[in-house]
Amino acid sequence: MTLNEFKDKHYGAKGTTKRDELDDGFENFKLGTLIHEARLEKGMTQAELAEKVGTTKSYISKIENNVKEVRLSTLQKIVQIGLGGHLDLSIRL
Numbered sequence: 001m002t003l004n005e006f007k008d009k010h011y012g013a014k015g016t017t018k019r020d021e022l023d024d025g026f027e028n029f030k031l032g033t034l035i036h037e038a039r040l041e042k043g044m045t046q047a048e049l050a051e052k053v054g055t056t057k058s059y060i061s062k063i064e065n066n067v068k069e070v071r072l073s074t075l076q077k078i079v080q081i082g083l084g085g086h087l088d089l090s091i092r093l
Contacts, residue, residue, distance in 0.1 A: 007023075029066045031063075031070065032064045032065060032066045033064070035063060035078060035083075038083050038085065039064075039083065042083055042084070044083075045057075046060040046064070049083070052082040053074075053078050053081055053082040054077070060078075063078075
């Protein structure tokens with residue numbers, strides 16, 4: 001069984017509420033994980049990243065642990081100012 005077949009069976013087809021919540025939750029988790037990994041790669045603590053971005057260590061922790069959703073403008077600050085990176089977004093239909 002593929003991952004999509006598993007999700008279809010247990011969470012419904014794409015477009016259903018339960019499936020959309022699962023997929024959205026995964027994207028948020030993935031984003032927090034990407035920020036966490038990039039921060040560690042730069043050798044920074046959450047406090048150091050927060051200071052560069054102008055936020056709190058607690059807020060960075062909540063984003064990395066999928067407790068808090070991050071606004072696009074804040075994400076751009078974290079990636080560009082805090083991590084010295086470039087944010088690429090795409091839309092797939």
